[in-house]
Amino acid sequence: MMSENIRKLIRKFVASKPRNTAEIVSWLEGQKEIQSSKTDISGLLESDETIIRIGTMRRSGIAGREYPLSEWATDEWVAHHERGLSIKEE
Secondary structure (H helix, E strand, O other), rough: OHHHHHHHHHHHOOOOOOOEEEHHHHHOOOOOOOOOOOOOOOHHHHOOOOOEEEEOOOOOOOHHHOOOOOEEEHHHHHHHHHOOOOOOOO
């Protein structure tokens, strides 16, 4: 149940714009609703069908991170921002 609560909070956090894993972890640490726990954030995000990994960021200047530094967005954000892209026909 705690994982689902974390997912809901993260969905709200990334709904307005994509965030990277470090931003998400830092933001979660400041949330009163979340008890201090060592959660695999990347695994949690990957298991959520409504949150999509949209890219991986370079780790330059970030040392000692245990999780991949990826960018995440909601499926709704991705769908909205893909609308204007032109599709190349072969």
